Amino acid sequence: MSLYRGRFAPSPTGELHAGSLVAAMASYLDARAHDGAWLVRIEDIDPPRDIPGAGDSILKTLASLELFSDEPVLWQHDRDEAYREALRRLTAEGFVYGCACSRKEILAEDSRLGLAPGVYPGTCRHGTGGRAVRAMRFLTTAEPVTFHDRLVGSITQNVEHDVGDFVLKRADGLWAYQLAVVTDDGFQGITDIVRGADLVDNTPRQILLARALGLPIPRYMHLPLVLNKEGQKLSKQQGATPLNPDDLKGEIDRAWQHLGFPSLGADTITAFWKAALPLWKERYV
Numbered sequence: 001m002s003l004y005r006g007r008f009a010p011s012p013t014g015e016l017h018a019g020s021l022v023a024a025m026a027s028y029l030d031a032r033a034h035d036g037a038w039l040v041r042i043e044d045i046d047p048p049r050d051i052p053g054a055g056d057s058i059l060k061t062l063a064s065l066e067l068f069s070d071e072p073v074l075w076q077h078d079r080d081e082a083y084r085e086a087l088r089r090l091t092a093e094g095f096v097y098g099c100a101c102s103r104k105e106i107l108a109e110d111s112r113l114g115l116a117p118g119v120y121p122g123t124c125r126h127g128t129g130g131r132a133v134r135a136m137r138f139l140t141t142a143e144p145v146t147f148h149d150r151l152v153g154s155i156t157q158n159v160e161h162d163v164g165d166f167v168l169k170r171a172d173g174l175w176a177y178q179l180a181v182v183t184d185d186g187f188q189g190i191t192d193i194v195r196g197a198d199l200v201d202n203t204p205r206q207i208l209l210a211r212a213l214g215l216p217i218p219r220y221m222h223l224p225l226v227l228n229k230e231g232q233k234l235s236k237q238q239g240a241t242p243l244n245p246d247d248l249k250g251e252i253d254r255a256w257q258h259l260g261f262p263s264l265g266a267d268t269i270t271a272f273w274k275a276a277l278p279l280w281k282e283r284y285v
């Protein structure tokens with residue numbers, strides 16, 4: 001029995017686009033190539049950004065691509081108690097502190113200290129000086145985090161310097177992506193994360209969190225991004241063109257080529273998956 005457990009974890013901020021298909025395809029093929037499980041998780045923890053109905057619509061599109069989660073789909077809106085528990089545990093272990101800073105104050109302090117804009121300068125590490133707590137942050141250390149990415153190779157980041165103590169619970173009371181994703185990858189026993197390279201610089205933060213929560217560290221594969229004509233990454237939130245339901249074979253073929261394989265010219269979607277699997281296996285297993 002294979003211990004491989006992979007996942008595709010879209011945020012329902014819009015319809016799946018060519019970039020999401022690349023992540024869905026690669027995570028699915030990698031799971032199948034390892035005789036593993038492939039899970040779908042809808043990351044709907046950000047009501048201001050989520051679009052009502054987008055989660056169901058994503059699942060429908062996946063079904064038309066013949067992609068089905070091996071286990072019931074996990075919806076992050078059901079996971080409030082688990083995130084609360086994770087925060088409780090991190091707090092008990094001394095990894096969490098309350099922060100009173102506004103974004104504007106952080107940017108002003110960054111420019112005063114010569115830090116990159118947005119890096120948290122640690123202002124509230126030793127207390128807020130009586131100011132009301134807005135967000136909860138994770139206490140980082142200067143020790144660099146290194147991991148091996150199956151495509152990109154070795155990556156090192158000093159999280160304290162490059163990001164600063166990062167947010168676990170936001171000022172608007174919502175859970176931060178970092179806390180939710182690590183809690184759920186742990187809960188679902190995910191061994192392998194295959195996703196877009198836009199998240200590669202989030203990975204060291206997630207490794208720090210997983211370590212602090214006593215969770216195993218998954219293997220990582222970050223995929224080359226699909227860019228639009230202006231050279232920007234496709235983003236659901238910014239209204240990237242959804243997959244064309246009338247040309248799913250074409251969409252699949254383009255995603256496959258984007259992953260660096262020659263077109264398979266498959267007649268059906270079923271035939272595509274069947275033909276792609278041994279090629280993926282040959283290259284990545």
Ligand code: GLU
Pocket residue numbers: 008009010011043181195199
């Ligand atoms: N929910 C994130 C997104 O749609 C992806 C999370 C992940 O793969 O870690 O961009």
